[in-house]
Amino acid sequence: MILVNGLILSDPDHPEVLPHGKTEIIGNRLGSVNLPNDLPTGWDGVIDCSNCLLMPGLINCHTHAAMSLLRGLADDLNLDRWLNDYIFPAEAQHVDSRFVYLGTMLSAVEMALNGITTFADGYFHMEMAAQASIEVGLRAVIGQGILDVPTPDASVSGSWKERAGRFLASCPDDPLITPAFFCHSPYLCRPETLRAAAELARNNGLLIFSHVSETTWEVSEIKSRYRSGPVAHLDGLGVLGEDFVAVHAIHVSDQEQEMLCKSGTKVVHCPESNMKLASGAAPIQDMIRRGVTIGIGTDGPASNNNLDLFEEMRSASFMAKLRSNDPEALNARTVLRMATSSGARVLGMADRIGSLEPGKLADVIVVDLNRPHLFPMYDPISDLVYAGRGSDVRDVIVNGKFVVRSGRLTTVDEEQLKTWVWAKASEISEGLNLKSYGNH
Numbered sequence: 064m065i066l067v068n069g070l071i072l073s074d075p076d077h078p079e080v081l082p083h084g085k086t087e088i089i090g091n092r093l094g095s096v097n098l099p100n101d102l103p104t105g106w107d108g109v110i111d112c113s114n115c116l117l118m119p120g121l122i123n124c125h126t127h128a129a130m131s132l133l134r135g136l137a138d139d140l141n142l143d144r145w146l147n148d149y150i151f152p153a154e155a156q157h158v159d160s161r162f163v164y165l166g167t168m169l170s171a172v173e174m175a176l177n178g179i180t181t182f183a184d185g186y187f188h189m190e191m192a193a194q195a196s197i198e199v200g201l202r203a204v205i206g207q208g209i210l211d212v213p214t215p216d217a218s219v220s221g222s223w224k225e226r227a228g229r230f231l232a233s234c235p236d237d238p239l240i241t242p243a244f245f246c247h248s249p250y251l252c253r254p255e256t257l258r259a260a261a262e263l264a265r266n267n268g269l270l271i272f273s274h275v276s277e278t279t280w281e282v283s284e285i286k287s288r289y290r291s292g293p294v295a296h297l298d299g300l301g302v303l304g305e306d307f308v309a310v311h312a313i314h315v316s317d318q319e320q321e322m323l324c325k326s327g328t329k330v331v332h333c334p335e336s337n338m339k340l341a342s343g344a345a346p347i348q349d350m351i352r353r354g355v356t357i358g359i360g361t362d363g364p365a366s367n368n369n370l371d372l373f374e375e376m377r378s379a380s381f382m383a384k385l386r387s388n389d390p391e392a393l394n395a396r397t398v399l400r401m402a403t404s405s406g407a408r409v410l411g412m413a414d415r416i417g418s419l420e421p422g423k424l425a426d427v428i429v430v431d432l433n434r435p436h437l438f439p440m441y442d443p444i445s446d447l448v449y450a451g452r453g454s455d456v457r458d459v460i461v462n463g464k465f466v467v468r469s470g471r472l473t474t475v476d477e478e479q480l481k482t483w484v485w486a487k488a489s490e491i492s493e494g495l496n497l498k499s500y501g502n503h
């Protein structure tokens with residue numbers, strides 16, 4: 064496959080938009096990148112990208128994809144009420160392998176159409192999440208959920224270890240899938256669980272994710288239980304490290320930021336979920352200054368409520384400016400890096416994805432610039448971050464294959480999926496005595 068013409072942003076670490084000649088994809092990898100276009104027009108297998116920009120696919124470093132089936136079920140609540148009064152009861156009643164398969168597929172379709180080529184997920188029945196990602200054609204880090212309380216796929220409390228072992232044995236072996244573990248949080252995972260999960264992850268060369276320091280409630284709860292803040296608590300347990308991904312990291316002291324930096328722990332920033340649940344504004348600018356590697360995540364579609372990393376980049380930048388009263392905070396180029404090359408580093412995949420370089424995996428998106436909201440274009444990076452939308456993405460190539468072409472999904476039947484989702488949503492709304500607007 065050869066892509067020709069348009070503009071290209073190949074390396075977000077040195078963000079420069081250049082005129083594009085031709086870029087070649089051989090199998091699942093990039094061959095040459097941006098050589099002069101010497102091909103005759105109309106040559107077979109050539110994709111014309113005139114009026115478009117080629118760039119690396121976006122990387123969503125944190126979501127709970129299957130929760131798309133709970134999108135809009137409960138909004139305008141704080142995290143405690145949202146989780147305990149609505150989300151946990153709905154999950155207890157409805158989350159099974161079919162729920163996870165359908166919900167993850169719906170989210171993967173939404174993410175693909177918005178130019179996300181890789182996502183990191185954390186939930187239950189994760190073999191099914193892997194299966195859905197493979198069918199849609201997205202690259203995914205699939206984190207099996209670990210909690211001490213009973214969960215939809217480990218109904219006896221404390222049986223997480225057996226469930227995690229079963230997940231490792233049955234997670235599909237596919238080039239698109241990387242297994243991982245997702246400990247919910249230091250308040251729902253005991254110290255022994257966090258230590259044992261980290262050891263299991265490390266013995267298997269896997270990443271371990273956890274929500275950390277998301278709310279002031281969590282900080283005071285952890286302090287009252289263990290006499291230190293959440294990050295310091297995890298540091299004391301010896302679980303922080305290069306392979307630990309701390310999601311949120313909102314209420315972190317200077318000392319805790321140093322712990323994150325020294326241990327090489329990665330951080331994922333989820334600005335829209337943090338705003339919606341009024342959890343707080345993470346000190347991203349400070350952590351970047353200290354040298355912490357930071358990616359961006361949408362968080363789950365029930366607390367965002369969409370999966371659009373263009374929007375998330377803009378929100379990350381605006382939130383940092385408001386937090387610091389500094390309009391120079393977290394500029395467009397910095398947040399673009401967070402959604403691409405830095406995200407790849409968070410997921411331990413920087414040698415394979417995050418930039419367009421010969422030999423890297425061919426995860427490429429083509430953004431249509433011929434949109435009124437992207438005119439006149441004095442600075443393409445400003446336009447992408449501050450004016451761009453997921454729906455501006457025309458083509459999405461993952462692992463050398465089209466997942467979206469000319470704005471249409473090429474891998475799964477979107478209409479069939481919607482019918483299945485409607486049917487599942489009617490069951491959920493009936494179970495919770497809610498109105499349903501299915502099949503409108």
Ligand SMILES: [Zn+2]
Pocket residue numbers: 125126127274310362363
């Ligand atoms: Zn989350």
